[in-house]
Amino acid sequence: MPPKRRKCKHNSRAQRDKDKERKRRQRLSLKQVKRGEESTSDIDKPSTSRYQKLYKQNASYREKKLTASREQYKNMPYQTALKKSLKKRYKSNTQFQSLRKDYIKNKYRTNIPFHQAQKHFMINKYKTNVQFQQAQKDYMKKKYKLSKEYITQKYATDKDFQHKVKTLNLRYRRNVLYREKYKQRLSELYRRDLQYREKKKNLLEQKRKKGLDQIAVWFRQQVADGPKYICAVCIKFKFRKQVIQTNQDKYAKVKKTTEVAYQCICYQFKNDCTADCPVKCETINHKLWICYTCHRHLLKGTIPADAYANGLQLQTVPDELKSLNKLEKQLISLRIPFMKLVQLPKGNQRGIIGPCVSIPTDIQKTVNVLPLSDDDTQLIRCKLKRKQSYTGHCQYEFVNTTSIYKALHCLKDRNPYYKDISLNLTWHNDISSDFQDITLPEKNDDDHTNMEEEKDNTTQHNEEDENIKDLGFPHDTCLQPVDIGQEMLDQHFDDIFCVAPGEGSTPVSMMQEQGNEAMSFPVQFPDGSFGSFDYKRHVHLTRSRYFHARLLSSDDRFSSDSSYIFYAQYLSELEQVISKVSIALRKGTGKDRAGNAITASMLTDKTQLKNLLTTDQGYKFLTPIRGTPPYWQTALKDLLATIRQIGIPTWFATFSAADMRWTEVLYLLMEQQKSHQSLEDLDWTAKCEILRNNPVMNAVMFDHRFHTFLKEIIIKRSSIGKVKDHFHRIEFQQRGSPHAHCLFWIDDAPVLDEDDDQTVCDFVDRFVTCQMPDDTVDPELYEIVSSVQQHSKNHSKSCKKKGTTCRFNFPRPPSENTFI
Structure with missing residues (x-):
C-alpha cells in the first residue's frame, strides 16, 4: 500500500479559508432572502473594497468567484429562496426592474450563448405552457392595438428584425415550393378552423372598407383641384399636372431662347404684391405657370403655335x-x-x-x-x-x-x-x-x-x-x-x-x-x-x-x-369634311366596285346612288371625322374584333355627370365667372345658369374626372378585378351633359353558360352590392342612392305603352341572394 501523500500546508489553509467564505456567503444570502430589503450588492458588502477591486482586476479570482456562485446556485433551497426574493423585488422596486431589463437586453445582444439559450427556452415554453402562450398572445395583441406604429418603428430601428423580415419576404418570392406550402397550410387552416375563417373574413371586410374609404378620399383630392392654373404663354386654363412653376431666368442660357421667352411670356395674369403688403402672398396667381407644351417650345427657341403672342392678342371689350x-x-x-x-x-x-x-x-x-x-x-x-x-x-x-x-x-x-x-x-x-x-x-x-x-x-x-x-x-x-x-x-x-x-x-x-x-x-x-x-x-x-x-x-x-x-x-x-373630300378625289379611281366609271348621271339616279352608299363608297372618306357614321363603324369593327379575340365583356358600366352635385365644379365655375355668391344660397335655377354659361369647362372637368377614375381606380387598383382590356364611348345626353358607356374585360372572370351559375354569382357578389345606406350613419350617401340610384316610382308613358302594367316589370320583388 503506497504511503499517503501529505497535503501541502498552504493548500490546506487556503481550502479552509475557501470553505469558510462559502459558508459565510450562504448564511448571508439566507438572511438577505428573509429580509428582502438589501440589494444584491450587499452580498459582497462584508468583503472590503479590496475584494471588489480584486474581482475587477484579477481574472483568475473573478473566475473562481463565478464558479463558486454557480456551485452555490445548484443548492435547491438557496436557488428557490433567491428566485422568490428577486421576483418580489422585481415587482416592487421600479428602479431595480429597469436596471434588470437593461442588463438582460444588453446581455441578450452581446452574449451569443445566452441569446441562443434564452431563445430556445422561450420557444419551448411557448410550445409547452398553454397559459404562457395565451398570455403572450394577449400581450402582443394589446401592444399592437395600443401602438399601431410599433411594428413600423421596430422595423426601422431593429436591424435584426428588419433583416429577418426581408429574408422571409425574399424566400416567399423566390422559393416556389415554400410559397405553395405556405399557401396550402393557410388554406387548410381556413377550411378547418371556423374561428380563423371568421377572423379572416372580418379582417378582409375591414381592409376592403378602409381601402375604399382611402381611395374615395384620394380620388376627391385629385379632382378637387380644377383647371385654374393659367399658362403664361398660351393663356389657357390648365390642371396642376399640366404646368410647371417657372420664371424667365430659366430661358436665359441661350440668346435665341431668351428672345423667344421675352416675346411669348406675358405677366397680365400674374399678381405681384405691392411694397406696403404686410404678408407675402402665396396664391397660385402670384406665381408664374407655363404648360409643358409651351415650356418645351421655349427651350427649343421656337414660338408655340397657340401662343398668345402668335397673333391671338385681344383688345378689352368696351x-x-x-x-x-x-x-x-x-x-x-x-x-x-x-x-x-x-x-x-x-x-x-x-x-x-x-x-x-x-x-x-x-x-x-x-x-x-x-x-x-x-x-x-x-x-x-x-x-x-x-x-x-x-x-x-x-x-x-x-x-x-x-x-x-x-x-x-x-x-x-x-x-x-x-x-x-x-x-x-x-x-x-x-x-x-x-x-x-x-x-x-x-x-x-x-x-x-x-x-x-x-x-x-x-x-x-x-x-x-x-x-x-x-x-x-x-x-x-x-x-x-x-x-x-x-x-x-x-x-x-x-x-x-x-x-x-x-x-x-x-x-x-x-x-x-x-x-x-x-x-x-x-x-x-x-x-x-x-x-x-x-x-x-x-x-x-x-x-x-x-x-x-x-x-x-x-x-x-x-x-x-x-x-x-x-x-x-x-x-x-x-x-375636315372638305379636306377629306379633297383627299378622296385625289386618291379615287372614279370607278365603282364593278369597274364602271362613276358619272354625274349615276349620282343623280337615286337607285345607283343608293347602291354606292350601301357599299360605303359614298361616305367612306368621312372615317377620320369623329361622330360620323363611318367613324363609329370603324369603332364597331374594332370592338367586334376585341370580342372575337378576348371574349364577351365582363362588365358594362355607365358614368353620368352629376354636375349639380359636384361642388368643386360649381366653385371653379363661380371663381372663373368672378361670382361672389355663396353656393349654399343658390337654388336649382341659379346652378343651371352657372353651368350653362360655361359648358366647355364643365365638359373638361367631366373628362378629367372620368379618366382619373378609369386609370387610377378601375385599372390601377383593380376595384372590379384585373382589367385586361376596356372600351369606352363618351357622348352627350339629352340634357346636354356628357356621360360615358364602358365595357371591361376582367382577367380570370367566369364565363356565363361555361362556368356553373354559383361561380358566376359568387364573382358578381365580390364586386357588386345592393344596399340602402343608413340615413343616420351616412345621410349624404343615403340621399344620393335614394334620389339617383333607384328606378322612378312614377311610371312614364313609355313604361305602360300598349298595356296597363309596366313593360319593364317594375317594381320588382327584392331577393336576398344573387341568381341567374
Whole structure:
C-alpha cells in the first residue's frame, strides 16, 4: 500500500479559508432572502473594497468567484429562496426592474450563448405552457392595438428584425415550393378552423372598407383641384399636372431662347404684391405657370403655335358692348350665323340641329328704323326673323335702342368694318308703355305662297319639326329658344317691333370670306379682324387648334357664348369634311366596285346612288371625322374584333355627370365667372345658369374626372378585378351633359353558360352590392342612392305603352341572394 501523500500546508489553509467564505456567503444570502430589503450588492458588502477591486482586476479570482456562485446556485433551497426574493423585488422596486431589463437586453445582444439559450427556452415554453402562450398572445395583441406604429418603428430601428423580415419576404418570392406550402397550410387552416375563417373574413371586410374609404378620399383630392392654373404663354386654363412653376431666368442660357421667352411670356395674369403688403402672398396667381407644351417650345427657341403672342392678342371689350344682350348683339352684327338652337330639358342647356348659315345683314336699314328715345332705360319688344312674312322668329327679347346706338358708335370709331355706316340720330320719339304708333305690325297669317318659293323646305315652313319636340322648343332657325311665359304675355300686345336684317340676302361662305368671324361676333373682336383666325401670324395655326385656344382661354368671352361654340364646332367639322373630300378625289379611281366609271348621271339616279352608299363608297372618306357614321363603324369593327379575340365583356358600366352635385365644379365655375355668391344660397335655377354659361369647362372637368377614375381606380387598383382590356364611348345626353358607356374585360372572370351559375354569382357578389345606406350613419350617401340610384316610382308613358302594367316589370320583388 503506497504511503499517503501529505497535503501541502498552504493548500490546506487556503481550502479552509475557501470553505469558510462559502459558508459565510450562504448564511448571508439566507438572511438577505428573509429580509428582502438589501440589494444584491450587499452580498459582497462584508468583503472590503479590496475584494471588489480584486474581482475587477484579477481574472483568475473573478473566475473562481463565478464558479463558486454557480456551485452555490445548484443548492435547491438557496436557488428557490433567491428566485422568490428577486421576483418580489422585481415587482416592487421600479428602479431595480429597469436596471434588470437593461442588463438582460444588453446581455441578450452581446452574449451569443445566452441569446441562443434564452431563445430556445422561450420557444419551448411557448410550445409547452398553454397559459404562457395565451398570455403572450394577449400581450402582443394589446401592444399592437395600443401602438399601431410599433411594428413600423421596430422595423426601422431593429436591424435584426428588419433583416429577418426581408429574408422571409425574399424566400416567399423566390422559393416556389415554400410559397405553395405556405399557401396550402393557410388554406387548410381556413377550411378547418371556423374561428380563423371568421377572423379572416372580418379582417378582409375591414381592409376592403378602409381601402375604399382611402381611395374615395384620394380620388376627391385629385379632382378637387380644377383647371385654374393659367399658362403664361398660351393663356389657357390648365390642371396642376399640366404646368410647371417657372420664371424667365430659366430661358436665359441661350440668346435665341431668351428672345423667344421675352416675346411669348406675358405677366397680365400674374399678381405681384405691392411694397406696403404686410404678408407675402402665396396664391397660385402670384406665381408664374407655363404648360409643358409651351415650356418645351421655349427651350427649343421656337414660338408655340397657340401662343398668345402668335397673333391671338385681344383688345378689352368696351363697356358699350359688354352691356348688350343676345338680340342686341345680333342686331349690330354684319353677319348673322343662323343656326337652329334648341333648349334641352332639365338644365336648359343649348343644342344645335342642322347646319350653320352665315347671312349678310343690312345694318344701315335696320338702324334707320330703330326708334331712338331720350330715355336711356326705355325698352321695346323686338323679334328677329329670317323673313318678315314668317310668324315664327329666331329671337325675341327686350332691346334698348340707346344701347344699340352707343355700341354702333363705338364700333364705328375703332372697327374698320363699320366705318361706312351712317347713323340716323334724327328720329327721336318717346316710346309709350303700350308701344303705340312706333312698332311695326306683326303679321299673323302664314304666307304659304312666298314660302313655296324658297328652295329649302326646312327653313321656309313655320310649323315645328315633329321629330324634335321632345328636345325643346325649336323655331325657324332660331338663335334663342322661346320663352313660353313670354309668349303668353305677348298675347296682350297687338304691335311688336319686328326686324329681318338678313331678308333677301344671299348666304356667304364662312370659310372663304375674309373677316367672317370678326363680322359675326363684333363683341368678341371690337377692333375687327385683329386676333381672329384670318389675322396673319408668325407660326401657322390650324383652325381646330385656333378654336381650341379660344374656348379654353382664360378670357371667357368665347367659352360663355353658346353661339360661338356651335359656330366653332361647325367650321371645324366643315373644314375636315372638305379636306377629306379633297383627299378622296385625289386618291379615287372614279370607278365603282364593278369597274364602271362613276358619272354625274349615276349620282343623280337615286337607285345607283343608293347602291354606292350601301357599299360605303359614298361616305367612306368621312372615317377620320369623329361622330360620323363611318367613324363609329370603324369603332364597331374594332370592338367586334376585341370580342372575337378576348371574349364577351365582363362588365358594362355607365358614368353620368352629376354636375349639380359636384361642388368643386360649381366653385371653379363661380371663381372663373368672378361670382361672389355663396353656393349654399343658390337654388336649382341659379346652378343651371352657372353651368350653362360655361359648358366647355364643365365638359373638361367631366373628362378629367372620368379618366382619373378609369386609370387610377378601375385599372390601377383593380376595384372590379384585373382589367385586361376596356372600351369606352363618351357622348352627350339629352340634357346636354356628357356621360360615358364602358365595357371591361376582367382577367380570370367566369364565363356565363361555361362556368356553373354559383361561380358566376359568387364573382358578381365580390364586386357588386345592393344596399340602402343608413340615413343616420351616412345621410349624404343615403340621399344620393335614394334620389339617383333607384328606378322612378312614377311610371312614364313609355313604361305602360300598349298595356296597363309596366313593360319593364317594375317594381320588382327584392331577393336576398344573387341568381341567374
